[in-house]
Amino acid sequence: MPVHHDEQFMRRALALAKKGRTSPNPRVGAVIVRGGSVIGEGYHRKAGQPHAEREALRAADGAEGATLYVTLEPCSHYGRTPPCTDAIIGAGITRVVCAVEDPNPAVSGIELLRAAGIDVEVGLMAEEARALNEAYFFAMERGRPYVVLKTAMSLDGKTATRGGDSTWITSPTSRDHAHRVRGEHDAIVVGIGTVLADNPRLRAIDGPDPLRIILDSSLRLPLDAAVLGDSNVLVATTARADAAKVEALRAMGAEVLPCGDDRVDLPALAAALHEREIRSVLLEGGSAVHGAFMDAGLVDKVMAYIAPLLIGGASAVPAVGGTGVERLSGAMRLGAVTVQRLGDDLLVTGTPQTRP
Numbered sequence: 001m002p003v004h005h006d007e008q009f010m011r012r013a014l015a016l017a018k019k020g021r022t023s024p025n026p027r028v029g030a031v032i033v034r035g036g037s038v039i040g041e042g043y044h045r046k047a048g049q050p051h052a053e054r055e056a057l058r059a060a061d062g063a064e065g066a067t068l069y070v071t072l073e074p075c076s077h078y079g080r081t082p083p084c085t086d087a088i089i090g091a092g093i094t095r096v097v098c099a100v101e102d103p104n105p106a107v108s109g110i111e112l113l114r115a116a117g118i119d120v121e122v123g124l125m126a127e128e129a130r131a132l133n134e135a136y137f138f139a140m141e142r143g144r145p146y147v148v149l150k151t152a153m154s155l156d157g158k159t160a161t162r163g164g165d166s167t168w169i170t171s172p173t174s175r176d177h178a179h180r181v182r183g184e185h186d187a188i189v190v191g192i193g194t195v196l197a198d199n200p201r202l203r204a205i206d207g208p209d210p211l212r213i214i215l216d217s218s219l220r221l222p223l224d225a226a227v228l229g230d231s232n233v234l235v236a237t238t239a240r241a242d243a244a245k246v247e248a249l250r251a252m253g254a255e256v257l258p259c260g261d262d263r264v265d266l267p268a269l270a271a272a273l274h275e276r277e278i279r280s281v282l283l284e285g286g287s288a289v290h291g292a293f294m295d296a297g298l299v300d301k302v303m304a305y306i307a308p309l310l311i312g313g314a315s316a317v318p319a320v321g322g323t324g325v326e327r328l329s330g331a332m333r334l335g336a337v338t339v340q341r342l343g344d345d346l347l348v349t350g351t352p353q354t355r356p
Contacts, residue, residue, distance in 0.1 A: 006097055009033055009069040010125050014099070016043040017052065017071045017132055021208065023186050024277035026072055026102070026133040030056040032093075034066035051075065053084040057091050064092035071129045073102040073122075074109035085112045095119045099129035103140035135186075135280035138300065144270040147298050148185065149283045149290055150178065152305040153319040159287060160317035164197065173343040174305045179205040181303065185282040187211040187234075187273065191289040192220050201226045202284070211278065215264050215289060219245045219256075228252055236264045266296045291322020294332065302334055304348045330354075 009031045016029030022044050030052035032040040040063065042055025050058075053074050057063055074084040074096070088096065089112075096113055101122060113120050130137055135146035152170040153159050160166035168175065182188060183204035188211070190202065195214055202212045212233045214221055219241040227233055233254040237246070239261045246256045259269045273281065283293055293299050304319070325331050334350030341347075 005036065006069070006124055009038070009067075010071070010097060010099060012038070012041065013052075013069045013071050014125065014128055014132060016041060020044045020046070022047055023136075023279050026136040028052040028070065028072045030071070031069040032056045032060045032063050032066050033069065034063070039063065039066060048081070051081055051084050054081075054087050057087055060091075062091075065094050066092075067095040067097060068093050069097045071099045071132065073098050073100070073107055074113065075102070075107055076109040076112050083109075085109045085116075088113060089116045089118065093118060096121070097124055098122045099124055100126040103137050139274060139279045144267075144274045144298075145186070145278050145281045146300050147270075147281045147283060147293060148301040148303060149293065149299045149320075150181065150303040150305075151285060151290060151319045152178065152307070154307055154309050154311045156310050156312065157319050158311040158313075158316040159285065159319050161311055162313040162315040164317070166198075166317070169309070170305045170307045170345050171343040174307070174345045174347070176205065177342055177347065178305060179203075182210060182282060183208065185210050185280045186278045187213050187281045188284055189213045189215065189281055189289065190284050191286050192216040193288065194284070194286045195221060195225055195227065197286075199226045201230065203230070210282070213269075213273075213281075217241075217260075217263050219249075221249065223248060223252065228254060236269050238262060238264060266292060266298055270298060287317050287319065287321035290320040291324070294320060295322040295324075299332070299352060301351050302332075302349065305342070306346045306348060308344050 013029040017027045020027040025047045029043040040056045040060025076085045138146040183206040335353035337350040
């Protein structure tokens with residue numbers, strides 16, 4: 001089949017994959033073609049539900065001699081669902097075009113398909129396929145969640161005035177966009193200072209609510225905090241937390257995770273979240289939290305919503321606190337930078353090329 005046809009069908013598979021809400025699984029799309037025509041397609045909708053390949057095979061109702069286009073290497077092991085390689089081989093597929101190999105060491109789908117006599121081609125639109133599952137690839141390859149630092153600030157880098165006023169720096173358009181970003185992540189992290197100042201619920205507008213994580217070294221979280229009105233809350237604290245307060249929070253349905261002696265140990269927290277299959281984490285502040293994650297080398301992407309106003313004042317709250325760097329040569333410089341207009345605001349997004 002001509003290469004441009006291969007790209008056409010893989011592009012369709014990628015578009016299908018984007019529909020899924022699959023974490024901790026990757027988003028995957030599949031298209032089955034025979035005689036130049038699509039006879040079946042599908043995508044992985046949610047963890048625990050059928051994978052894209054099985055959905056496409058079910059829709060095809062017979063795929064003998066067909067080509068399967070799939071955005072990620074088919075699974076070959078039992079997890080929440082049975083392996084897709086068995087279904088592909090059993091259906092009589094003769095050619096598989098796979099965008100990218102799965103970084104999960106438990107997956108050996110390409111090897112099994114080739115052993116069964118199926119022609120397997122790998123690498124078509126691989127960059128797009130990796131980008132589709134950025135957090136999944138990162139977590140599998142690095143052994144910790146992908147951490148995104150999100151901040152809303154003035155043109156001079158402030159998130160609140162010297163008196164603590166931060167309502168509202170950015171526009172409703174930016175705030176709506178930022179709330180939708182929440183639904184794209186497995187967890188949100190805020191510090192206890194943000195909870196005490198703003199009493200947020202940390203809900204998502206679009207998609208399921210992420211795990212809400214509060215960093216609270218001395219367990220100052222009020223029992224009537226708005227965030228505790230919902231399930232799916234984790235309080236990361238330390239060994240010095242009051243035992244009675246720990247039990248009270250647990251009785252309300254919150255998970256309390258001691259993680260460090262005096263201050264919350266962020267690498268240890270990241271490791272614990274990885275064990276829970278948390279693939280992506282959104283940092284929502286405040287300044288001290290952002291700085292602590294930067295100082296720990298745990299920031300993998302930055303999203304800065306910038307409003308066209310100047311706050312001024314040496315004691316106004318900066319977007320990022322922490323220790324910082326002594327020389328500019330050690331500053332975090334972003335690459336792959338994009339700039340998006342949101343009303344009068346700008347959203348600047350980039351990934352660290354150098355880290356403090």
